[in-house]
Amino acid sequence: MDKPNSKEVSNFHRYFAIQSNNEFWALSEKALDPVEKKLILTVAYTSLYHWQEVGTDENIQLANLAVARAYCVNESSQSVHYASLAFDYFDGSGENWIQAFTNAVLSHAFNIVENNEKSALLYENAVRLRSSLSEGDRNVFEATFKHIPVPRT
16 A cells, blocks of 8 residues: 555545544444443544544534543543533534533533532533524434433532
8 A cells, every 4th residue: 555645644534533523423322331432432532633633623622522422421530621621612602502512511521520510500501502403403412412411419
């Protein structure tokens, strides 16, 4: 195999970023067994790696959100770091579906570390934002949101 040129390498990065992102979201929308919980982390980090090579800041932050969600699925406190990165980047400036996801995932992350007050506030924001979504965006959001726990009170 010949060494690919830089344009081909960029195309490969973009292809694998998109493929791993799509695989991540398919996993994010279902209950996972232990093997799938490891896989979701792998594909989320794969997406992040490839978007860091060729993506926009928005692509990278959405990949950070995917990593956060993967850590949430695995009940890891690492989720707070990645969810905060995406939340801070998009806070008040992203489209409503992005705002809904960042609030929902950060709520789950804070729930894991037992910061119930922040978790509840973000969960309420996600619910409020859900009502503003188009039917298509709401259906996509709901597929993941149904796996986000209601915060402890």
